[in-house]
Each structure stands twice: as C-alpha cells, then as structure tokens.
Amino acid sequence: MRRMWIPRVLLVLCGPLLATGLISAGSPRTAAALLVVFLLLAAVNSPLVFPRSIDALEARRRSAVDGRPVVFWRPGCAYCLRLRIRLGHSARRLHWVDVWRDPAGSAAVREVNDGDETVPTVVVDGRPHTNPDPSWVRAQL
Known part of the structure; x- marks a missing residue:
C-alpha cells in the first residue's frame, strides 16, 4: 500500500524544492508554474x-x-x-x-x-x- 504512494509523495516534495531554487534564482513565476505542474502530476497519478x-x-x-x-x-x-x-x-x-x-x-x-x-x-x-x-x-x- 505504501509503495503506490511513494512516487506521488516524491512529486509533491520535489516540486517545492525546485520552486525554491527557481525563486532564489529570481524566477518566481516559473517557480509557481512548476509547482502547479508537480502538484497536478501527483494528483493525476494518485489512486484517489x-x-x-x-x-x-x-x-x-x-x-x-x-x-x-x-x-x-x-x-x-x-x-x-x-x-x-x-x-x-x-x-x-x-x-x-x-x-x-x-x-x-x-x-x-x-x-x-x-x-x-x-x-x-x-x-x-x-x-x-x-x-x-x-x-x-x-x-x-
């Protein structure tokens, strides 16, 4: 049961990490778009x-x-x-x-x-x- 959630949790965790890097590099809009994409990917691939x-x-x-x-x-x-x-x-x-x-x-x-x-x-x-x-x-x- 836990195994099926690992990729989704990784998507949810990696999105903010990459977004933080983009914000510190001066690209807040790109960071926001990337965060939304990661969250959508996690939701769409979720068994929910x-x-x-x-x-x-x-x-x-x-x-x-x-x-x-x-x-x-x-x-x-x-x-x-x-x-x-x-x-x-x-x-x-x-x-x-x-x-x-x-x-x-x-x-x-x-x-x-x-x-x-x-x-x-x-x-x-x-x-x-x-x-x-x-x-x-x-x-x-």
Missing part, C-alpha cells in the same frame, strides 16, 4: 482519482450479480486515466481492480493478454477487451 479498488475475485462476484463491467487498471497508466476521465461520473458504476495491489487481478490480465500486463483491460460479460474506447465502455453500462 479512481474509484475504490476491490480484488479480482470480489469484482467478478459483483459483476456476476449486477452485470457491470470490471476494469483492471494501475496507477500512473495514461490509458487508464484517459478511460477514467472520459467516463466521468459513470466510472463509479464499474468495478475497478488495481493490478499492482491484487496479484489475482494481475494474473487475470496477463492470462487474457498473452502474458502482458496490458491495462486497462475491461471485462464485459466474461469477455476481455484491452484498452477499449471509453465511449464503448460507457455504452456497456
């Missing part, structure tokens, strides 16, 4: 942007009951972030599995992607779809 993750077995069980798709994702993945942002509030209706936190989820993704841990992998009605178009995923809801 995504709905709460559950393990793969629980996601499959819930999907069998309610018919909602299961999304296998990992923090820092640009394609996962694109899917999450384009889904908007609809993303909360999906079952999200973080493959870095759940070994069973990681194994499930590798099984359907020829050994590669390619995310996002969306499972709809038991059929996996690797990096699907967000509008298609929204239509499945």
